[in-house]
Amino acid sequence: MxxxxxxxxxxxxxxxxxxxxxxxxxxxxxxxxxxxxxxxxxxxxxxxxxxxxxxxxxxxPSLEAALASVTEGFLDHALEQFRLRPSDEPILDSARAALMALADPMTVSPMAELFSLTHDNRALVRSELEAWDHCTTQIIDAARRRLGPDVNELYLRALAGSIISCGKAAMSVWFEQHGPDLSAESLASLRQHLIDAIGLLGSGFTAPAPQTPSAHSPQPAADPQYSA
Amino acid sequence: MxxxxxxxxxxxxxxxxxxxxxxxxxxxxxxxxxxxxxxxxxxxxxxxxxxxxxxxxxxxPSLEAALASVTEGFLDHALEQFRLRPSDEPILDSARAALMALADPMTVSPMAELFSLTHDNRALVRSELEAWDHCTTQIIDAARRRLGPDVNELYLRALAGSIISCGKAAMSVWFEQHGPDLSAESLASLRQHLIDAIGLLGSGFTAPAPQTPSAHSPQPAADPQYSA
DNA sequence: GTGCAAAGTTGCACTTAGTGTAAATACGTG
DNA sequence: CACGTATTTACACTAAGTGCAACTTTGCAC
CATH class of the missing domain: 1.10.10.60 (Homeodomain-like)
Structure with a gap:
């Protein structure tokens, strides 16, 4: 049974x-x-x-790997969300949706703690990078399955890598601003960072970037203006 | 004296x-x-x-670090080029120019050899990732100096990370297609990959990506359409 | 050049990481 | 319960990485 x-x-x-x-x-x-x-x-x-x-x-395989399993779990969660998205959805919309799932207290909590405890350590950082990189290749695979085997390989890898980079950027900026604060407002800020970062990928890095993003901007890139 | x-x-x-x-x-x-x-x-x-x-x-600090010094030298070269660009140049133009410097036989040669010899090794890959990551933070610093201290931090980090991701993507696709071939045609292909990848950053990942990029396309993204 | 202080190298001892192997133990199934 | 298999453990061993003190080289002043 x-x-x-x-x-x-x-x-x-x-x-x-x-x-x-x-x-x-x-x-x-x-x-x-x-x-x-x-x-x-x-x-x-x-x-x-x-x-x-x-x-x-x-x-x-190592002490660092044991700690990096936290990051792996965190990223696996996003990956799962990504794979669940409808395959006809614009891929950046899927990416944004997957990343949004990370801005959940239960999910970020261990990650935020790890962040705060490891701020500086070569070996640890290496293992963290490995986890993010592994996630990148998973995205590449998932996206290739979705877009068909004939999709431009350069596009695929540049896209996956950039999505991950934007996720990392949003996380690091968020953590620097809010530390381990998991309040609703703080998480809203994280969500906004993720939206903004993916928005940059959609519209291109052409704007000279606003001096201060104004954390209250009503999801300027949330509309699906960048459909694939 | x-x-x-x-x-x-x-x-x-x-x-x-x-x-x-x-x-x-x-x-x-x-x-x-x-x-x-x-x-x-x-x-x-x-x-x-x-x-x-x-x-x-x-x-x-480790065997892997000694090998990764090859990658570091490779990336430092690009970084130096980036820093030499005029500070009023659109930043993606600078990035593209810096990356172009890598498509030089003397410069890629050690990198290509390292690529071919290490195809799969956890510890080595970790050190490689560390080198790329270090380069990312260097770009962030350089770009911050250029754009002023008030620039949006999220923009900065997402941009730097994406530039590096695109560089990695171009390198990996190139190497998969050409192996350690350093002929003029092969290097032209690498240059085109780098241009195409940075082009994606400029215009946004909106196109569903051509089935095959046609490696002969005359630098479709070379014109400064994405000025900051 | 001689001497001296600082920088760099080496040998040694030590702790910890990481792995192979074989014995012991726990588990799932009939 | 008993048997085969998966998992854990003990043990031994190689190699990584580090602190320390002795030793050698270099730069500089006289």
Whole structure:
């Protein structure tokens, strides 16, 4: 029965693996919180997660990867939204919609915390970049499936890369302005940044950019003026 | 006398350091060539460079960083070009001009070799991403200096990130099509990719993208239609 | 040139990352 | 419950990365 279930309860074993993985990721974040970046080892995380050091490495290739799993989850969520969009929708509209799903308290919360705790760390930043890059290739794949295999490859990659860049830009500007504030107003601001950034992609980076974007502007790029 | 010289011969000590650094980077590339990715250690590189293991780590924080120095040099070259552009030039024109400097045999050659030798390696890819990301922040700084401190931060970061994404997209598509071919025709194709990609940024990703871009199109986006 | 201080290199010792392997344990199914 | 398989663990090992002190080279003043 479980195999025919579309919600696919993934068998006890799978569940356990997921739980272990999550426990490790949680432990990693807990150590980051309590000791600060660079002041704990894989062994510490493993102990905190109630698991052997070797098991840690069965789940994550490195300490940084365990922390970057937060970012991966965050981006996977957006990716899922993107894949759910109707395939005849202009692709930038889909991108905007997918990114909007990130401006949700439950979703950004871990991401915002990670941001605030890791502000500067080479190895960590590298793993973060890897997560964003992985998301880019996923977008490329999804968009290629949508637009057909004959779509211009340069267009595809430039578009996917730029979408991700705009998402990153919006996130970083937002975080710099609001820190870990997850209030409704703060999240509205994040949404606006995401809309504005995607808007730039739609209309081209031609405007010299307003001095200050006026965070209250009523979604200047929200109308589908840039249909594909 | 040397201190008054504008070409600034940077004192013997600096020269030596530069030479050592280069020797290490060269040795790393040599090892990559001869043994393939993952089949040599920092100690091997140090020996090849005629230097102690400890000294290697005085210059580079990791094996991957030594290899990524190739990418850094490549991107620094473009960055320098960007900074040399007149400050009243539309910024996308500057970006395009800077990227064009990369389509030069001497400049792309090491980059193309690195591309062909590292096709797949987590740690290496991470360091590459780091180099591109560093370049992005440099562009942000340069553009902020040019556009004034009051420019919209979101615009700035989205723009810089998208420029870099387009550069990456053009490079990757080019390399996939031409491999390590550095002939005049191949480089012309790279230039066209770079122009096309920046063109997308100028006009917005609104076109559904031509099925095939027709690599002979006479620089469709070369005219400064997108002046800031 | 001689001597001296600062910069750079090296060897050594040490902690931690990451991986292979085989034994032990937990799980799912009949 | 018992059996086969998936997962965890212990152990051993190589290599990364770092702190430190000794040593060598360089730049500079005399």
């Amino acid at each position: 479980s195999t025919t279930d579309t919600t696919a309860l993934p068998s006890r074993r799978e569940q356990n693996k997921l739980a272990t993985r999550q426990a490790i990721a949680d432990a990693a974040l807990a150590m980051l919180r309590s000791r600060g970046v660079g002041n704990f080892t894989v062994e510490d995380i493993a102990e905190e997660a109630g698991v052997s050091r070797r098991t840690f490495f069965n789940y994550f | 040397s201190t008054t010289d504008t070409t600034a011969l940077p004192s013997r000590r600096e020269q030596n350091k530069l030479a050592t650094r280069q020797a290490i980077a060269d040795a790393a590339l040599a090892m990559l060539r001869s043994r393939g990715v993952g089949n040599f250690t920092v100690e091997d590189i140090a020996e090849e460079a005629g230097v102690s293991r400890r000294t290697f780590f005085n210059y580079f």
